[in-house]
Amino acid sequence: MSDQQHVYPVSDAIAQRAWADRETYQAMYQHSLDDPESFWKEQAKRLEWITPPTRIKNTSFSRDNVDIRWFEDGELNVAANCLDRHLETRGDQTAIIWEGDDPNEAKHVTYRELYERTNQLANALKELGIGKGDTVTLYMPMIPEAAIAMLACARIGAVHSVVFGGFSPDAVAQRVIGADSRLVITADESVRGGKHVPLKDNVDAALTRKGTEVCQHVMVVKRTGGDIDWQQGRDLWFHEAVDKQSTECPAEAMNAEDPLFILYTSGSTGAPKGLKHTTGGYLTYAAMTHQYVFDYQEGDIYWCTADVGWVTGHSYIVYGPLANGATTLMFEGVPSYPTHGRLGEVVDKHKVNILYTAPTAVRALMAHGDKVMETSSRESLRLLGSVGEPINPEAWEWFHRVIGNGRCPLVDTWWQTETGGIMIAPLPGATDLKPGSATKPFFGIKPALVDNEGQELEGATEGNLVILDSWPGQARSIWGDHERFVQTYFSTYDGMYFTGDGCRRDEDGYYWITGRVDDVLNVSGHRMGTAEIESSLVAHTAVAEAAVVGFPHDIKGQGIYIYVTLNDGIEPSDELKKELSLWVRKDIGPIASPDVIQWAPGLPKTRSGKIMRRILRKIAANECDGLGDTSTLADPSVVDELIEHRANK
Numbered sequence: 001m002s003d004q005q006h007v008y009p010v011s012d013a014i015a016q017r018a019w020a021d022r023e024t025y026q027a028m029y030q031h032s033l034d035d036p037e038s039f040w041k042e043q044a045k046r047l048e049w050i051t052p053p054t055r056i057k058n059t060s061f062s063r064d065n066v067d068i069r070w071f072e073d074g075e076l077n078v079a080a081n082c083l084d085r086h087l088e089t090r091g092d093q094t095a096i097i098w099e100g101d102d103p104n105e106a107k108h109v110t111y112r113e114l115y116e117r118t119n120q121l122a123n124a125l126k127e128l129g130i131g132k133g134d135t136v137t138l139y140m141p142m143i144p145e146a147a148i149a150m151l152a153c154a155r156i157g158a159v160h161s162v163v164f165g166g167f168s169p170d171a172v173a174q175r176v177i178g179a180d181s182r183l184v185i186t187a188d189e190s191v192r193g194g195k196h197v198p199l200k201d202n203v204d205a206a207l208t209r210k211g212t213e214v215c216q217h218v219m220v221v222k223r224t225g226g227d228i229d230w231q232q233g234r235d236l237w238f239h240e241a242v243d244k245q246s247t248e249c250p251a252e253a254m255n256a257e258d259p260l261f262i263l264y265t266s267g268s269t270g271a272p273k274g275l276k277h278t279t280g281g282y283l284t285y286a287a288m289t290h291q292y293v294f295d296y297q298e299g300d301i302y303w304c305t306a307d308v309g310w311v312t313g314h315s316y317i318v319y320g321p322l323a324n325g326a327t328t329l330m331f332e333g334v335p336s337y338p339t340h341g342r343l344g345e346v347v348d349k350h351k352v353n354i355l356y357t358a359p360t361a362v363r364a365l366m367a368h369g370d371k372v373m374e375t376s377s378r379e380s381l382r383l384l385g386s387v388g389e390p391i392n393p394e395a396w397e398w399f400h401r402v403i404g405n406g407r408c409p410l411v412d413t414w415w416q417t418e419t420g421g422i423m424i425a426p427l428p429g430a431t432d433l434k435p436g437s438a439t440k441p442f443f444g445i446k447p448a449l450v451d452n453e454g455q456e457l458e459g460a461t462e463g464n465l466v467i468l469d470s471w472p473g474q475a476r477s478i479w480g481d482h483e484r485f486v487q488t489y490f491s492t493y494d495g496m497y498f499t500g501d502g503c504r505r506d507e508d509g510y511y512w513i514t515g516r517v518d519d520v521l522n523v524s525g526h527r528m529g530t531a532e533i534e535s536s537l538v539a540h541t542a543v544a545e546a547a548v549v550g551f552p553h554d555i556k557g558q559g560i561y562i563y564v565t566l567n568d569g570i571e572p573s574d575e576l577k578k579e580l581s582l583w584v585r586k587d588i589g590p591i592a593s594p595d596v597i598q599w600a601p602g603l604p605k606t607r608s609g610k611i612m613r614r615i616l617r618k619i620a621a622n623e624c625d626g627l628g629d630t631s632t633l634a635d636p637s638v639v640d641e642l643i644e645h646r647a648n649k
């Protein structure tokens with residue numbers, strides 16, 4: 001299909017009301033590249049600074065000296081920017097609409113209530129001895145307390161590390177140790193799709209692991225009242241610690257480059273890495289992108305369906321919208337519960353204007369046909385957004401036509417945990433849309449495509465996506481391991497930030513992300529390192545070797561395909577497959593559940609012993625005719641054997 005076949009031009013009506021029309025985008029984009037200092041100095045004014053910055057940009061991508069600083073002499077507090085400064089003008093406005101998993105449960109939290117509750121928790125944290133620079137791990141359901149906990153940390157200068165509530169005890173333990181957290185905030189249970197997840201039990205299990213002794217306290221929100229164990233002296237109820245506190249708590253003056261949060265994400269090698277995001281640049285960028293990409297206007301009801309455990313939840317449920325004084329909807333449940341009509345029903349119930357979701361959710365609904373939207377009108381919608389993985393044109397069209405009634409611009413936003421905010425996306429009043437393309441760079445973003453040697457490619461072409469210069473929202477380091485940060489992102493191509501994504505640019509300069517070019521999978525918009533799953537598998541006594549690859553999956557985007565070589569004397573069986581599947585789920589979390597396991601008496605390796613994943617990917621995708629050159633394999637016959645016994649027929 002040609003890129004030109006489906007173009008949705010910007011409508012005049014939208015261009016007129018939008019923050020940026022074509023000319024404004026062009027002029028601002030040019031300004032942001034020509035003179036980043038003055039551009040970002042001006043943009044920083046969208047925040048309230050205790051000490052306004054005079055030094056704007058001080059950044060180096062050079063492999064020998066990766067050093068990224070924005071607004072480095074400025075001081076501010078993120079919670080004060082998200083709460084205090086709105087009190088006078090919008091204290092009684094709803095900050096968070098909470099929609100429970102159960103359609104009969106919802107509540108509105110005003111800016112004043114959010115401010116007071118945040119201060120109370122901040123005081124409770126101080127009472128526990130938590131202060132500036134300490135880290136706090138959050139393992140929370142999608143409830144307002146999750147945002148409150150993030151903001152309370154920010155208020156006193158503590159650094160939060162949110163762990164997605166679907167991760168396992170081991171994953172929690174790994175992150176508590178990695179961040180050296182003295183406190184975990186959690187809930188008794190979370191509720192999703194009618195099922196309870198034992199968060200507190202998981203934390204208990206996590207804290208039995210060696211190295212977690214650093215954690216002295218567990219604060220527990222009572223969400224369901226379900227049965228939990230209690231460790232006297234260590235555990236405390238959120239409401240008991242918080243209710244008694246004063247609703248005032250001074251906001252700590254933070255340097256713009258002080259850390260705000262750590263967020264773990266998977267890479268192509270090793271254990272997940274904790275990206276470090278800082279204060280002034282991050283908030284400026286989150287707020288600005290939220291305003292322009294979603295064309296956020298005063299009074300809009302805005303809903304991002306992500307979980308706060310991912311970066312999308314950080315930047316576009318909590319920090320960006322609250323910095324802009326928006327009303328942000330937080331949804332505890334899943335779009336398919338109790339019925340597939342839920343997404344549309346929530347839109348109608350709360351009169352949502354802006355809906356930001358993931359292709360996997362769209363595809364899951366699309367699989368049930370147009371009728372899933374018959375229980376709602378979605379008349380309130382004005383804009384749609386997509387994030388997390390490439391959106392195939394069919395899903396784009398369905399999202400636009402069925403969910404958006406064919407009249408809402410759809411912004412496909414490309415970005416990453418590392419980038420802090422949206423990097424490539426249309427602006428609704430400025431960019432004609434092409435289904436499947438993330439379109440054009442945001443202000444200040446200089447993307448380029450390079451070949452494997454790092455040579456920049458011009459014009460309409462395809463290559464590895466790099467970013468040539470820094471932007472304020474960028475992660476500054478990997479927590480406790482700057483060398484790994486340099487190695488992972490700046491050593492492949494010196495002087496450039498390497499995204500790990502492949503990308504095509506068309507003749508109009510539109511960017512089309514093609515997916516990861518490294519060993520990272522994207523399963524239902526969740527990032528998974530193949531190495532992580534492999535190391536989990538080889539820790540099982542039956543497994544000698546394992547290789548994990550992705551394969552195309554209709555709903556998830558990518559599925560997880562595992563080749564397992566068993567130890568001598570171990571018999572393959574369906575029971576063992578089930579056991580290995582459970583093993584991975586337990587070790588990492590349900591999101592890492594294998595879709596396919598194939599027994600592999602041998603794996604295709606080069607003579608130097610390197611597994612040729614390219615071949616394994618082809619077999620998993622059932623593209624066995626185009627295996628390419630196998631002559632460098634140590635034993636080409638293993639390939640025939642694997643093809644013959646393909647598990648995904």
Ligand code: PRX
Pocket residue numbers: 265311312386387388389390391412413414415416417418438499500501513515516522525526527
């Ligand atoms: O491969 C890209 C894909 O998701 C990766 C980043 O994952 P994560 O850090 O978990 O952040 C997800 C939410 C920002 C990217 O390297 N990705 C994300 N958005 C898109 C995308 N791929 C194509 N199109 C997108 N809009």
